[in-house]
Structure formats: C-alpha cells, structure tokens
Amino acid sequence: MNKTRLAKAKRLVVKVGSALVTNNGAGLDLGAIDDWARQIAVLRAQGKEVVLVSSGAIACGMQRLGWRKRPKSGHELQAAAAVGQMGLVQVYEGAFAKHGLHTAQILLTHDDLADRKRYLNARSTLTTLLGLGVVPIINENDTVVTDEIKFGDNDTLGALVANLIEADALIILTDQVGLFTADPRKDPEATLIREATAGDDSLEGMAGGAGSSIGKGGMITKVIAAKRAAMSGAHTAIASGRETDAIIRLASGEAVGTLLVSQTQPLAARKQWLADHLQLTGRLLLDAGAVNALKAGKSLLPIGVVAAEGDFERGAAVACIAPGGAEVARGLSNYGSGEARLIARKSTAEIENLLGYVDEPEIIHRDNLILLG
Numbered sequence: 001m002n003k004t005r006l007a008k009a010k011r012l013v014v015k016v017g018s019a020l021v022t023n024n025g026a027g028l029d030l031g032a033i034d035d036w037a038r039q040i041a042v043l044r045a046q047g048k049e050v051v052l053v054s055s056g057a058i059a060c061g062m063q064r065l066g067w068r069k070r071p072k073s074g075h076e077l078q079a080a081a082a083v084g085q086m087g088l089v090q091v092y093e094g095a096f097a098k099h100g101l102h103t104a105q106i107l108l109t110h111d112d113l114a115d116r117k118r119y120l121n122a123r124s125t126l127t128t129l130l131g132l133g134v135v136p137i138i139n140e141n142d143t144v145v146t147d148e149i150k151f152g153d154n155d156t157l158g159a160l161v162a163n164l165i166e167a168d169a170l171i172i173l174t175d176q177v178g179l180f181t182a183d184p185r186k187d188p189e190a191t192l193i194r195e196a197t198a199g200d201d202s203l204e205g206m207a208g209g210a211g212s213s214i215g216k217g218g219m220i221t222k223v224i225a226a227k228r229a230a231m232s233g234a235h236t237a238i239a240s241g242r243e244t245d246a247i248i249r250l251a252s253g254e255a256v257g258t259l260l261v262s263q264t265q266p267l268a269a270r271k272q273w274l275a276d277h278l279q280l281t282g283r284l285l286l287d288a289g290a291v292n293a294l295k296a297g298k299s300l301l302p303i304g305v306v307a308a309e310g311d312f313e314r315g316a317a318v319a320c321i322a323p324g325g326a327e328v329a330r331g332l333s334n335y336g337s338g339e340a341r342l343i344a345r346k347s348t349a350e351i352e353n354l355l356g357y358v359d360e361p362e363i364i365h366r367d368n369l370i371l372l373g
Contacts, residue, residue, distance in 0.1 A: 004195075005235050005261060007253025009168035011049045011130070013234075014040065015158035019175040020241040021056030021088075027063045028056070028087060032241065034095045036173075039247040040135060041099035048251060049130040051165065053138045053158040054092070060084030081142030092137050102134045107141035110279065113160060114317070119273055126165050159225035160276050163232040166266070170229045171250055172222050173241030178257035179219055181206050198230035198260040223260070230262035232272050271370040274317055274330055282310030282318040282337055284363065291322045294329050294371060299362035303347050308340035314359070320369075331369030334360040 006012075016036065023029035040050045058077055061084030062070065071077055089105050096103045106126070112118045129136050140157055155172060162170040182190040196203060207220040219238075226236035237250045239257025249256050267275060286294075290304025300320065312318055313336045320329040333340065340363060342354050348361045 003253030004237075004250075004255055004259050005253075006169050006171075006237060006250055006259070009048070009235070009251060011051075011165060011167045012043070012169045012171060012251060013051045013053060013158055013162045013165070013167045014171045014173065014247060015053040015154060016055065016173045016241055017154070017175065018055040018059045020173060021054060022059040022063065024175070025059055025063070028060055028091055030091060030095075033091050034098070036241075036247065037092070037095035037099060037101070039245060041096070041101055042248050043251050044101060044133065044135070046251075051126065051130070051136045051138060051161060051167070052092075053154055053161055054088060055139070055154040057081045057084040057088055057139055057142055060087045078143050078145075085139065085143070088139070089137070096135055102132075104129050104134050104136045106136050106138045107143075108138060108157065108161075109141050109145050113164065113273075114277055114279070116273065119164070123164050126161075130165070153221045155221040155225035156228070159228040159234075159236075162229040162234045163272050163276055166232055167229075167234050169251075170225070170234050170236045171247060172225065172236060172238045173246060174219075174222065174238060175240065175242070176219065176238075177240045177243070178238050179203065179207065179223065179260075193258050194255060195259045195261060198236055198262050199227040199264070203260070226260035228276070230260070230264050231267055231275055233262050233264065233266035235262050236260045267370070270368065274332070274368070274370045275372075277317045277330065280319045280330060281316045282308065282312035282333070283321050284308055284318055284333070284340065285321050286323070286328070288323055290320075291328055294320065294369065297366060299366040300329075300331065300364040300369065301348055301362050302340075302343040302351065303345060305340065305344040305363060307344060308337050310337060312337045314339075318364075320364070327372055329369055329371045331364035334363055334365065 020032060043050050058080045061080030064083050064087060065080060093103050112122055126136055138161055158170055179193045180190040184190040203223045204220060207223045222238050229236050237257055237259050239246050239250060243256060246256055285306045286304055287306055290300060293304060294300060316333055317330060318333045319327045322328045339355055343351050346354060352358045
C-alpha cells in the first residue's frame with residue numbers, strides 16, 4: 001500500500017464537527033467522543049502530538065436547555081455556548097482520563113490571534129502543553145465572540161491552529177466521507193476525490209454550501225481551510241468521523257476520504273501571522289508602480305500610496321489594494337492612518353517636513369509584508 005504524506009506527520013490538528021459531536025443535534029455522542037480519545041491516545045503512544053479542535057458547544061447547550069431550533073439572537077447563542085462548553089469539557093476530560101491523558105481547555109477569538117503578543121502567547125502555551133503530553137482541546141470562545149472577532153466556523157479555526165503551532169497535518173472529521181466532484185446528495189454521478197492540491201480553485205466550485213443545520217460550515221469551509229493550512233505546509237485530510245479508526249488510519253498514511261496536499265513552501269512565522277488575519281483595520285490604495293514594486297520584493301514607499309482608508313494605528317495590519325480593487329498584499333504599517341494620509345504620494349525625503357519626524361523611510365517594510373495570490 002502506498003502511504004500518504006500524513007504518515008510522516010508528527011504534529012497533527014484534529015477537528016471534529018458539530019454534527020459528529022452531538023450526533024446531529026441529539027445530544028453529546030459519548031461513544032464517539034470516547035472513541036476519538038482512544039484513537040488519539042494511540043497516536044500519543046506513537047510519539048505524535050495532537051491538538052483537538054472541537055465544535056459542539058452551542059449545539060450541546062441547546063440540547064441541555066431543551067431548545068430544538070438554533071436561536072438567532074446573539075445573546076441566546078452565547079448563553080447556549082456557555083452552558084454547552086461545561087458539558088463538552090466534562091466529557092472530554094473523562095474520555096481522555098480513561099487512557100491516562102490530561103486535557104487542557106483553550107478558548108480563542110480572532111482577536112487573540114490578530115494581536116501579535118497574544119498570538120505568540122497562544123503558540124507558547126500550546127507548544128508547552130504538547131511538550132507535557134497534554135491534549136489541548138480548542139474551541140472558539142462563543143461566549144464573548146461578536147461578528148467582528150469571530151472565525152466564522154471551526155474549520156477556519158482548525159486551519160489557523162495548524163498554522164499557529166506549525167502542524168504537519170490537519171484532519172477534518174465530518175459526517176461526509178470526503179470531498180466529491182459534486183454534491184452526492186443531488187448528483188448520482190458525483191465521485192469521491194481521493195487526492196488533490198490544496199488551493200486548487202476548481203475545488204471550491206465542487207464544494208457547494210453548508211451541510212447541516214447543526215453547525216456553521218459545509219464542504220466549502222473545509223476546502224478553504226485546507227488552502228489556509230497549506231500556507232504553513234500542512235496537508236489536510238477530510239474524512240468521515242464515523243469511519244472505523246479514521247484518525248489512526250489517516251495518521252498511519254492510509255488513504256481515507258480526501259487528502260488535499262500542500263504544495264507551498266511554509267511561510268516565515270511573522271508572515272504566516274499576517275496571512276491569517278481575517279479582518280484588517282485599514283486599507284492602503286496603491287498605484288500600479290507600487291504594486292509592481294511589491295511584486296518585485298521591495299518595500300512600500302509613501303509615494304506609491306494613493307490614499308489610506310480606515311482608522312488604524314502604527315503597527316496595525318493593513319491591506320494593500322491594487323488600482324483594480326484587488327488585495328495584492330498585506331503588512332504592518334509603520335505609520336497610523338492620519339500620518340499615512342499626510343505622506344501619501346510624497347517622497348521619502350519629504351516625510352520629516354510633513355510630520356516633523358521620520359519613523360521609517362517606508363510605510364511597510366518588505367520583511368513585514370506578504371504578497372497574496
């Protein structure tokens with residue numbers, strides 16, 4: 001048997017969806033959770049490090065509160081998450097304890113990863129826990145999250161965690177057997193994709209929309225998550241969580257479900273952090289000359305900036321927008337939005353006269369800039 005690239009993975013992120021965790025909303029599936037703990041314990045015994053990203057807090061809370069339909073009110077969703085998180089943690093701790101493993105609860109928001117210090121703290125904490133043999137269990141902090149700071153779905157969170165800890169592989173367990181060429185529920189001609197390149201544009205067209213009423217994602221979010229995880233060199237497997245020993249088999253290199261292979265060189269840590277920003281506080285509109293300079297590996301100078309949009313401080317992550325409106329790069333601005341507006345279209349030599357000082361000769365240094373696309 002030809003082993004897949006996952007056989008060499010030493011550090012893995014396993015993401016389990018709401019439909020699996022709650023048995024399609026019927027309540028926490030204790031048998032499934034016990035089984036995942038057993039499989040992860042096998043991987044730990046093989047010397048592999050595993051982080052578990054678990055959905056299901058809101059769905060579990062809904063079940064505990066006796067709610068049949070997912071509420072639309074933000075406060076009700078947050079209340080359900082708070083109630084459900086207690087149940088999730090309790091069950092996971094008990095399941096892993098049967099195998100002599102300790103677990104740790106980590107709740108994250110996008111703000112935690114957007115702030116450089118908190119990002120580094122999260123990475124240090126996770127790598128320390130892994131070094132101690134602990135299995136970190138991560139969920140989005142739905143109790144405090146708002147639209148501005150949410151990841152949107154736990155597939156995205158799984159990919160960001162894979163990037164954060166520089167994992168070798170992301171395993172996404174779902175209630176589907178993998179990614180098909182079309183929706184198998186609607187198209188009898190649909191066939192399972194065994195292996196493809198993460199980031200292949202054609203995959204998004206095949207993935208369709210959301211899959212269940214219990215969770216937020218669908219196959220499309222998994223395809224996008226694989227593309228994101230590939231940026232740090234992680235391969236992504238999408239497989240059925242109801243498949244016998246799916247985690248063990250995938251980690252041993254067996255072809256289960258769909259494997260989306262990373263073909264990209266891992267980014268430097270700071271640039272990976274920049275790429276993972278889901279929301280940016282400002283935009284710099286560039287002229288064509290500045291776009292060409294960035295693509296040639298140069299820094300962004302004030303003279304190439306046509307305008308600055310938004311309200312941002314020095315050191316903020318901002319988008320660099322080409323004349324046609326596409327985001328071509330993003331980076332850390334050496335100047336706040338007010339200063340950037342003053343020095344836009346001006347030469348570097350004029351900065352001191354305009355501002356009374358010069359922090360840096362460029363608005364974004366090339367070391368703090370990442371090209372997109």
